[in-house]
Amino acid sequence: xxLRTPLSGQLSESAxxxxxxxxxxxxxxxxxxRGPLAENRSRRTRNTMDLAVFLLEGPLVSLPAPSAADPSxxxxxxxxxxxxxxxxxxxxxxxxAAPRAPPSKRICDRRTAALPASAFTDKEVHVRFRYxxxxxxxxxxxxxxxxxxIDEELLDQPRDVCFCLTLSDGSxxxxxxxQMCDPDPAASDRVTVRALVLLSKWPCYEAWKTLLHTIFSxxxxxxPADAPLSPSGRARFPxxxxxxxxxxxxxxxxxTASVLRQSGQELGWMxxxxxxxxxxxxxxxxxxxxxxxxxAYLLTCVLTDQRVLLHSEDAHRLYCSACALKALITPLExxxxxxxxxxxxxxxxxxxxxxxxxxxxxxxxxxxxxxxSSMGRSPSSEVVLVDLDRGQVSLVNCL
Amino acid sequence: MDLLNPRDLDRGQVRRVPDTxxxxxxxxxxxxxxxxxxxxMGSCGLPKGSPGGTTQFRGLRAQAACxxxxxDLLNPRDxxxxxxxxxxxxxxxxxxELLQRLADEAVARAQQDKTRIEAEALGVLRxxxxxxxxxxxxxxCADAAERLATASGGSSGPxxxxxxxxxxxxxLIADTADARxxxxxxxLAQIYAAQPFREWWGEPARSRSRAPERLQWLHFxxxxxxxxxxxxxxxxxxxxxxRSVEERLYAVWGDEAEMEADAPDAPDAPDAEADDxxxxxxxxxxxxxxxxxxxxxxxxxxxxAALVAxxxxxxTDAETDEAKAEEAKADDAPxxxxxxxxxxxxxxxxxxEPPQPAASLPPPPLQTxxxx
Numbered sequence: 001x002x003l004r005t006p007l008s009g010q011l012s013e014s015a016x017x018x019x020x021x022x023x024x025x026x027x028x029x030x031x032x033x034r035g036p037l038a039e040n041r042s043r044r045t046r047n048t049m050d051l052a053v054f055l056l057e058g059p060l061v062s063l064p065a066p067s068a069a070d071p072s073x074x075x076x077x078x079x080x081x082x083x084x085x086x087x088x089x090x091x092x093x094x095x096x097a098a099p100r101a102p103p104s105k106r107i108c109d110r111r112t113a114a115l116p117a118s119a120f121t122d123k124e125v126h127v128r129f130r131y132x133x134x135x136x137x138x139x140x141x142x143x144x145x146x147x148x149x150i151d152e153e154l155l156d157q158p159r160d161v162c163f164c165l166t167l168s169d170g171s172x173x174x175x176x177x178x179q180m181c182d183p184d185p186a187a188s189d190r191v192t193v194r195a196l197v198l199l200s201k202w203p204c205y206e207a208w209k210t211l212l213h214t215i216f217s218x219x220x221x222x223x224p225a226d227a228p229l230s231p232s233g234r235a236r237f238p239x240x241x242x243x244x245x246x247x248x249x250x251x252x253x254x255x256t257a258s259v260l261r262q263s264g265q266e267l268g269w270m271x272x273x274x275x276x277x278x279x280x281x282x283x284x285x286x287x288x289x290x291x292x293x294x295x296a297y298l299l300t301c302v303l304t305d306q307r308v309l310l311h312s313e314d315a316h317r318l319y320c321s322a323c324a325l326k327a328l329i330t331p332l333e334x335x336x337x338x339x340x341x342x343x344x345x346x347x348x349x350x351x352x353x354x355x356x357x358x359x360x361x362x363x364x365x366x367x368x369x370x371x372x373s374s375m376g377r378s379p380s381s382e383v384v385l386v387d388l389d390r391g392q393v394s395l396v397n398c399l
Numbered sequence: 400m401d402l403l404n405p406r407d408l409d410r411g412q413v414r415r416v417p418d419t420x421x422x423x424x425x426x427x428x429x430x431x432x433x434x435x436x437x438x439x440m441g442s443c444g445l446p447k448g449s450p451g452g453t454t455q456f457r458g459l460r461a462q463a464a465c466x467x468x469x470x471d472l473l474n475p476r477d478x479x480x481x482x483x484x485x486x487x488x489x490x491x492x493x494x495x496e497l498l499q500r501l502a503d504e505a506v507a508r509a510q511q512d513k514t515r516i517e518a519e520a521l522g523v524l525r526x527x528x529x530x531x532x533x534x535x536x537x538x539x540c541a542d543a544a545e546r547l548a549t550a551s552g553g554s555s556g557p558x559x560x561x562x563x564x565x566x567x568x569x570x571l572i573a574d575t576a577d578a579r580x581x582x583x584x585x586x587l588a589q590i591y592a593a594q595p596f597r598e599w600w601g602e603p604a605r606s607r608s609r610a611p612e613r614l615q616w617l618h619f620x621x622x623x624x625x626x627x628x629x630x631x632x633x634x635x636x637x638x639x640x641x642r643s644v645e646e647r648l649y650a651v652w653g654d655e656a657e658m659e660a661d662a663p664d665a666p667d668a669p670d671a672e673a674d675d676x677x678x679x680x681x682x683x684x685x686x687x688x689x690x691x692x693x694x695x696x697x698x699x700x701x702x703x704a705a706l707v708a709x710x711x712x713x714x715t716d717a718e719t720d721e722a723k724a725e726e727a728k729a730d731d732a733p734x735x736x737x738x739x740x741x742x743x744x745x746x747x748x749x750x751x752e753p754p755q756p757a758a759s760l761p762p763p764p765l766q767t768x769x770x771x
Contacts, residue, residue, distance in 0.1 A: 204641075204644075207644075207645055207648055210648075210649075210652070211648070211652060214652045214653075252651065252652065255651040256648060256651055256652070259644075259647045259648055259651055260648075262647070263644045263647060266640050266643070266644055267644060269640070270637055270640050270641060270644075273613060273633070273637060274613055274614065275462070275466075275613075275616075275630060275633045275634070275637070276637050277462065280458065281458045281461055281462060282456055282458060285439075285440070285443075285456060285461065286443070286456075288413065290440040290443045290456070292424075292432075292433045292434075292435075292436030292437045292439075292440065293424035293429075293433050294413045295436055295461075296424055296429050296432045296433050296436065296468075297413060297415065297419070297422055297424065297429075298413065299432070299465060299468070300419065300422055300429065300586075300590070301419060302595075303472075303590050303593055303595055303596070304419070304589045304590055304592075304593040305593045305594050305595075306416065306418065306419065328462065328465040329465070329469060329595060330466070330469070331469070331599070331614060331617070332469060332473075332595040332596060332598070332599050333595060333598065333599075334594070334595050335594065335595075335598065336594065362594070381416060381417065382416050382417070382418060383414075383416065384413065384414060384415065384416050384419075385413070385414040386412075386413050386414070387412050387413075
């Protein structure tokens with residue numbers, strides 16, 4: 001009895017299904033990607049997958065009108081702060097029994113605005129910076145890198161997201177993105193969505209996150225283009241053209257790529273170790289509300305070729321949970337369809353419904369709850385549906 | 400197709416499917432996994448304010464529990480089947496051993512007939528027989544479970560499992576089997592029939608991560624390996640490797656502060672469990688902060704005690720020096736100035752400076768998950 005034939009067929013089918021992610025047939029770019037150009041693009045991207053960095057910029061988006069702030073709200077109440085180091089130390093060591101007001105937040109009223117699906121198409125997205133200079137971003141990268149909706153919290157500080165792409169040859173590329181939202185200098189109620197995206201074959205998410213934040217924190221000296229992130233940045237690069245790149249950032253990335261090449265053997269040994277965990281386990285167990293029976297059930301489902309669909313509002317939680325679930329069956333490996341993060345705008349709702357509801361092959365997919373809601377139909381009763389959220393977000397409005 | 404019910408989306412629930420009706424968390428082989436995982440959750444699953452301590456989620460132990468579960472799946476002889484005394488499991492194991500003996504004998508006979516079978520063909524034959532045994536694992540387990548269910552008439556209570564049993568079941572099983580113990584071969588059949596196991600069984604050396612030196616823990620019972628210790632040591636090694644790469648990267652990025660913040664604990668730190676999955680952060684941060692606060696309080700108390708002791712010592716030294724000076728003066732001998740004596744006392748005590756909370760504090764918790 002030879003088991004290799006059906007298994008290899010399964011493998012190729014999985015790879016094909018994953019290709020659906022980066023090559024949705026309904027998009028115009030898919031037609032381009034089928035030709036020799038696509039091969040060249042893929043090859044160029046793949047050859048530089050030790051490290052590739054892109055700065056993507058989306059179209060201008062209008063923010064909803066702000067609500068009036070309540071002057072009596074807790075964030076407006078004054079909090080007595082220690083005036084000396086010793087007083088601060090005493091207050092830290094022996095905190096007063098009286099309840100304190102929570103620390104004030106700059107933004108307490110979360111106004112959210114969903115980005116239009118057109119904002120994620122390759123036509124609408126401009127690549128402001130690329131490293132290496134010859135690298136092309138994979139198609140539909142913006143669907144992974146851009147936030148699905150913007151709120152004022154995103155205006156306040158950038159947000160991290162991790163994702164994983166499957167290339168046409170079946171290899172995986174790990175991505176980390178810093179999502180930013182900057183006000184338009186011309187109109188205060190309009191914002192530009194940007195994402196600093198790092199792609200690498202090494203799943204070192206913490207290191208990539210640090211690199212992206214380092215670039216962001218030193219944007220006055222490193223920022224690649226005249227992206228109006230801050231007044232000081234604008235003053236520093238008044239004459240820079242949109243496609244200009246920063247030599248210092250290129251130098252930094254070249255040095256980083258050099259270190260990665262030198263450390264390739266160590267990274268390879270580490271990331272292929274069966275006991276190495278690419279993501280922490282806690283998000284998965286926390287999402288399951290620390291119920292061991294549910295964790296055991298999910299583990300068994302992955303081991304028995306079930307269709308497992310995780311959904312959450314939090315992309316990071318989705319990604320960590322899916323990767324942790326996959327890592328927990330080591331040294332066994334699942335070669336079924338594995339999509340840790342399926343963005344809402346990667347494909348149309350019909351296509352998503354076909355993938356999630358009509359797929360007959362086993363899969364392990366994480367998707368946003370909004371995507372699940374937008375499909376208009378629920379997965380069949382044969383799909384293990386895992387809600388990773390904890391009830392803080394009401395979905396009634398989304399529907 | 401049912402319409403989506405929006406109220407069901409935010410409850411942190413897992414919807415089970417009919418195909419997995421055989422899953423029962425209270426029966427083997429899952430009961431042991433659930434029990435082990437329960438011990439890893441600490442007080443995370445308890446409602447806030449409930450009595451139960453402040454223990455935290457133990458990621459490393461959770462990983463060890465899952466690893467042990469997988470190992471027991473992969474090793475029929477030493478794992479769930481071998482350890483079970485349930486009649487169906489023993490029946491399944493005896494059949495598997497028969498199959499394995501048959502396979503070994505077939506290979507041995509082919510080896511003896513070297514004149515007609517070449518070495519290459521022998522390798523193919525050996526591989527094919529091995530695949531066949533793996534493919535039959537699921538069937539054997541399923542048959543054993545089904546026969547037991549048939550023999551018991553579908554009832555859930557103790558069954559006369561040996562009634563109508565085929566001749567393959569020998570007398571030894573009949574003597575040692577515990578008819579009341581629930582069997583696990585039915586669930587194992589589902590797992591053995593699935594793709595991850597079949598891939599593993601078919602070509603265990605194909606995977607990128609299946610180097611033999613990395614998989615010693617698969618035989619942790621035979622090699623008397625403490626799985627948790629093994630995992631902890633491996634995590635430490637991986638962490639050291641990861642950190643060495645990160646240090647090189649941080650040197651490029653000029654982010655020395657990041658390096659200091661990520662500095663590893665001393666290897667002989669008293670809290671050995673602190674290495675328990677360093678990346679399982681964000682768990683019970685309040686407890687971690689509380690622990691740091693307790694340590695800070697203890698450090699402050701020590702500093703205050705040292706201050707009081709130093710003041711006392713200083714006063715005593717001063718009195719002693721005065722007395723000595725008077726004695727020296729009386730004896731007309733060269734004396735040490737009182738100021739020098741005071742200075743030496745201060746240097747020895749090192750307490751004249753005000754308490755330095757930051758210096759006396761333990762390093763900030765690098766791993767947000769600490770076992771207590």
